[in-house]
Amino acid sequence: MNKRRPYVRPMDGWWRKNPYFVEYMIHEGTALFVAAYAAVLLIGLLRLAQGEAAWTAWLATLQGSWAILFHLLALVAISYHTYTWFKIMPRTMPPVIVGGKKLAGWVITAGGLAAAAAASLALLALVWGMAR
Amino acid sequence: MAEHPKTIEIEVLRYHPEKDKTPHTQVFEVPFTDDMSVLQGVQYIKDYLDGSLSFRWSCRMAICGSCGMMINGIPSLSCQTFLRDYYPARVRVEALAHFPIERDLVIGMEGFIDKLESIQPYIIPKEPRTPAQGEYLQTPEQLAQYEQFSSCINCLLCYAACPQFGLNPSFIGPAATALLHRYNVDSRDGGKAERMELINSEEGVFNCTAVGYCSEVCPKHVDPANAVNQNKTNSAADYFLRFLSPKGGAK
Numbered sequence: 304m305n306k307r308r309p310y311v312r313p314m315d316g317w318w319r320k321n322p323y324f325v326e327y328m329i330h331e332g333t334a335l336f337v338a339a340y341a342a343v344l345l346i347g348l349l350r351l352a353q354g355e356a357a358w359t360a361w362l363a364t365l366q367g368s369w370a371i372l373f374h375l376l377a378l379v380a381i382s383y384h385t386y387t388w389f390k391i392m393p394r395t396m397p398p399v400i401v402g403g404k405k406l407a408g409w410v411i412t413a414g415g416l417a418a419a420a421a422a423s424l425a426l427l428a429l430v431w432g433m434a435r
Numbered sequence: 436m437a438e439h440p441k442t443i444e445i446e447v448l449r450y451h452p453e454k455d456k457t458p459h460t461q462v463f464e465v466p467f468t469d470d471m472s473v474l475q476g477v478q479y480i481k482d483y484l485d486g487s488l489s490f491r492w493s494c495r496m497a498i499c500g501s502c503g504m505m506i507n508g509i510p511s512l513s514c515q516t517f518l519r520d521y522y523p524a525r526v527r528v529e530a531l532a533h534f535p536i537e538r539d540l541v542i543g544m545e546g547f548i549d550k551l552e553s554i555q556p557y558i559i560p561k562e563p564r565t566p567a568q569g570e571y572l573q574t575p576e577q578l579a580q581y582e583q584f585s586s587c588i589n590c591l592l593c594y595a596a597c598p599q600f601g602l603n604p605s606f607i608g609p610a611a612t613a614l615l616h617r618y619n620v621d622s623r624d625g626g627k628a629e630r631m632e633l634i635n636s637e638e639g640v641f642n643c644t645a646v647g648y649c650s651e652v653c654p655k656h657v658d659p660a661n662a663v664n665q666n667k668t669n670s671a672a673d674y675f676l677r678f679l680s681p682k683g684g685a686k
Contacts, residue, residue: 308452309535309543314601321508323648324598331644391647395664398580405579 336380389415444525474513490540500590505529510595533601554615559626584617593649606642609649609659616662
């Protein structure tokens with residue numbers, strides 16, 4: 304008679320068992336803020352299409368304290384998302400060969416973060432210039 | 436000093452399929468020296484404290500890939516994890532996560548062996564060749580394409596690190612995909628089309644959500660997450676390009 308009786312361990316709460324998984328879940332969770340902010344921008348576009356009064360009302364809503372709190376939270380969440388996004392990026396890309404050598408992972412991560420920072424600053428400068 | 440040797444507590448997850456309904460922990464007091472690996476600690480238990488403790492091991496030098504265990508919850512080769520890094524705290528040792536436990540620290544690996552077979556881990560020649568044609572020639576650049584992925588020792592730490600495999604054991608998983616990729620990108624190989632069917636399948640690469648922990652725990656720096664994620668791109672290309680190809684493609 305076969306005496307084998309393999310025991311399969313449950314997966315309940317798997318993401319709490321390792322700090323790496325907790326970080327992964329936070330990364331995935333912050334994607335909701337990215338989606339939420341995309342929705343905010345889309346609503347803005349919709350309000351703009353509805354005319355000047357709708358647009359002005361939308362701008363006024365954004366100046367409310369809840370809206371500012373949301374923006375601060377979204378800034379933190381999206382910054383973290385950006386950081387973890389570029390951290391995993393070298394693992395998701397085909398090898399980049401520069402001068403016959405494979406580019407190190409940290410260079411790709413640093414390059415991505417620098418590009419994100421530069422794009423954010425450029426956008427900030429552009430909007431700042433338009434608002435003045 | 437000699438009359439008071441240092442000891443360390445090793446907590447082992449035990450499971451005896453004929454006696455236990457569920458696994459339970461057992462703590463052993465093991466003499467400690469700072470050159471002892473966790474594997475040596477477990478061997479001490481088997482040799483002197485409880486001969487019924489079951490575990491796999493062979494080479495003791497991170498080559499054979501037999502002695503993978505969860506050590507304090509981290510998938511590790513027990514031969515290259517040292518008790519001194521935990522002393523004086525207790526060390527918790529458990530069978531590799533996400534696999535069925537056969538007994539104590541021994542996991543059932545048939546599922547992985549089946550996957551390994553299914554990826555056809557050997558060179559499938561592009562056309563029949565005779566010895567008279569001589570050896571294959573390969574440039575260092577062509578070697579670099581697959582070399583890292585050929586370092587896999589099938590230790591299964593990456594599977595124990597992959598929650599998606601834990602949630603869906605039919606996922607081909609990190610190591611098998613890394614080996615699949617190793618052959619697909621080998622300039623001598625012509626089996627890519629056959630292997631892409633697996634990549635594209637329900638069991639294929641899209642089970643991966645880029646957790647990335649598989650590559651963190653890999654003792655051989657294979658970077659299986661990279662192989663899996665490169666093949667998401669390959670799979671997407673395979674899917675869309677069939678609309679352009681006159682012969683069609685994906686089954």
